[in-house]
Amino acid sequence: MTGPDQPSAGQDRLPVAGGRRTWAWLRRRLGAQWTGVTWAALVGVLGAAASVVPAYALGTLVDRVREHAPASALVAIAAVIVVAAVAGGVATGAGTYLIGRVCGHVLADLRERTVARALSLPVTTLERVGKGDLLARVSTDVASIGKAATSVVPSLISAFLLVVLSLAAMAGLDWRLGLAGAVAIPLYVAALRWYLPRSAPKYAGERRAVGDNARLLAESMQGVRTVHAYRLEQRRLHDIHQASHQVRDIAVSVFTLFTRFVGRVNRAEFFGLAAILVAGFLLVRDGSVTVGQSAAAAVLFHRLFNPIGMLLFTFDEVQAAGASLARLVGVIDLAPAAAPADGGDPGEPADTSIRLSGVHFRYDGGPEVLHGVSIDVAAGARVALVGSTGAGKSTLAAIAAGILRPGGGTVRVGGVALPPDRLRARVAIVTQEIHVFAGPLIEDLRLARPGASREEVRSALAVVGALEWAKALPDGLDTVVGEGGHELTTVQAQQLALARLVLVNPPIAVLDEATAEAGSLGARTLEEAAAAATRGRTTLIVAHRLTQAATADRVVVLEHGRIVEEGTHQDLLAAGGRYVELWRAWEAHTPTSSSRQAPQRANLVRTPESSKS
């Protein structure tokens, strides 16, 4: 089937927001949380400050010892240490929680906006970029930010505050001690700048290798029947072995790079520590600081090894989260499928007829696929659209349903050209794309009518002939279906799609189902279900099976984007045109087999009469 469902090679991608735009978005979201942000900052600083105090106290203690002060001098110091420990502990925990809370709210807001926008993107955009990129953004990117926001960012901010306050504390002892400690900063930065550009491509390579390996394993295991049938075991294992070895090599090389990074970090630690000790030595010698103060500075710096390590080693995770954020903001910024700003209210449709006049259409940059097609479906009538693959049937159906907007021509409901959102409120389309939404069966159907009662859902299922099997599922209507749940057959999934249509209860229905995959038995079941689901509605049906055309009020034959024939089934059979060719192929009346299948016709004639409404 060509048209809407065919992903093409060399697709465009969804946009990614620039750095400035991403920051602006983040600032606005943080601004919306400003009380939370303020509290988090205050408490976080308090916690970091309290963590610095004991080192100060230690410096004083060293000096008291050197002064041979009496043991009572310890009381005040002990009190400070105990109070700082308790206050620092509480503030650190509370601060981390408060930061986490801000992150959580921003994250929830981010993912909700992204998903809402993803679901309302114009279909033409979806076609251009394919679903893959969008799926990756709403799942992988959201998960990556989520992980960073809940586990990395809060402790990272705490660590950052601790580093800043410790350096401030050192400078508070003596500005030259602070300066000595700051010697390490350019070295740390240099280490990071050495590491990041080298590690980023390696990490990307590692992810690719891990992905390739997992894909090979998954394909081989899920396709093990085919592997066995074609005796591909050795070939597949050889590929897996190679991919797995690749994972091993890249993992080792990534890690080797990391150990060299750690070496540079160790070097920065040493120079920072040595600088403080030398500065302390000189300052003590000229009497501007005490031995205790220089000891305190050294201890403060030693205690920073872990938080700084954490800042550096999680830097790439934060960077990755930032990149994910830019991708999500890119989605949020996309324009929704908005109504065009046209002049005034077009008015209320007079009835439920639908008329397409002179419709032209081309997919982005492609050749025109519809060349001025006009179709008129009277209120309550049933028109079938037939034609060979690629004739433009599915495109025309999508235009009638307001999913695609025609490049030229109009769609009128009850004589009125409605804006897209109002058109879509009156027309529902069931397409070839089958999707069973994961979760309880009843919730799948409630997407069509939120808050539908159990009874309403049951009667919708009954209309399409699905109630019997639905009740027989392990947990009835509450059975978990879709991905990871009870597997439904193609026919059952299509029946669900039709039941959703019944629940939506639109005056106009467009059907473009793929009944072929269901096999002939299933296709008959579906034909009956479709007839029941559209009873009383104005219906445009893309007839993939020609029996559906035989039961329609009128048949429109489309070829290469133009209408070539139009009329009732009987008229067209009598006319001896394109429809007859299609009908012959359908009936399997080829020259070699026509003589063998005489009884079939009798069977067919019965169907149109019995299912006419």
Next chain:
Amino acid sequence: MTGRRIMTRAVARNRRRLSAGIGLTSLHQVCESLVPILIGVIVDQAIGPGDAGALVVWLAALAALFTALTLAYRFGARQLMLAIADEAHLLRAEVAAKIMHPRGIRTDRRAGDLLTVATTDTDNTSYLLDYVPRIAGAVTATAVSAVALLVIDVRLGLAVLAGTPLVLLALQVAAPVITRRVTEQQNLAGEATSLAADLVGGVRPLRGIGAEHAAAARYDEVSRRSLRAALRAARTQGWYLSASTAGGALLAGGVAILAGWFALNGRITVGELITVIGLAQFLMEPVGLLTLMPSRLAEARASACRVGAVLDAPALLPEGAETLDGTRPELELRALRYGTLDGVDLRVRPGEFVGVVAHRPADGEALVTILSGRVAPEEYEGEVLLGGALLPRLDPADARRTMLVEPHLTDLFTGTIEENVTAGGPLDAQALAASAADQVVRAHPGGLAHVVAERGAGLSGGQRQRLALARALTARPPILVMRDPTTAVDAMTEHEIARGLRALRHPGPGAFTTVIVTSSPSLLALTDRVVVLDGGRVAAEGTHAELAVTDDDYNRMVLR
């Protein structure tokens, strides 16, 4: 193999790298614990007395210490990484080979589960080689610190050695609560993620019925639940962090106060005071690591058990040593009972083109499953004979070479179209044309070199079916078995395929045998003989033309 054996084997086969890694990691930890000691010494010996010579000497010592520290880490960690990566690689290869073994694997696990074993569990098991040296390093660091503390002052040493584990163990009480909250949070985050993926996956059907707002509202609800869980987890973690920060600070502070008391009384020097404080702070690390290790080890062990269970699982099929010599074997089923089949007798002569029509789809499926030769002999009754030999006695590879069963649910593999269709034999233009796969080739600019994405995504159902059919025809097996091979192609193409199949495999009385389970009149019309299955047995037999005239039930089944 039990988990324990997998673990001991991992240690044994990496013992050289592991012991080098343990040695160097322990050395690294010793160096780390010497840093605070050296800070104390420098303050005591150089800064206090203002001795420049001592400063130079001790700074040189500090430089040497950092050099040793960083080199020990670099080379130790690399040895361990090599061991871990090698072990994971070996385990992955072993598990994959086991799962794909021609004789199959007897297990209750589903494909997704096995995939987890082959990826996550093999990784987790290999991490054992990380945990062992970490434990060794932590024990060493603890021991060095303890000795240093005890040398400075026995009472101080004992206080630190008793207090540190006590504080850390007390904090461990909270571990289960945190684990529960975090698990809950992760589950809900995962639920939100899969809901988003599911809704976006079905975005077109949703838009078709204008349900995108209802879908977004549903997502918001789960997102809010996930947020609440995240906040609950953050609160719990906040409390824990408060307790652990305060506990750690109180412990270190207590030691500092006690050491200060001793220093004020002149029992220890200023340098010793600084060393004690530094060590008390440093000790939190290795001891903290040791308290975490049991749960990590348990995780590795659980993974190793799953890996072991897969590697130990018996084969599904018997060894089967017999091979087939004839190139035109006969296929025969005698009183076969399997699944819904209830005593099927069927004989397919060499060169025959047989259609099978199953009133119940399950019968057709069971028949094809049995013929695929992937069912353990004790799971069915009756006999399946291939070339006169019982199927279980045949070498599985030989049986599959003779009788190819193309699975109905098409599995394509990532690679070019050509790589996919030539899985069973060299490229064959006739087979491509007969299966109408040449149209699929032409539909892609890259032609045969067009890359098929994972599991054939990007191809329509009909295109996938035609490629699978081309693959089956290209293999030119003596016996070919298929079920519903043309359900996703249009009527016109189905006709072409039926004719192509007939012309390629049955141009006249020939070498090839074909069995197709189908209800397609196009295909059935070109078979030599049609067998109808009903109620698990053969209900009727004849040519398509005969059955079409005489059998009403048959007509209902196969006609449109």
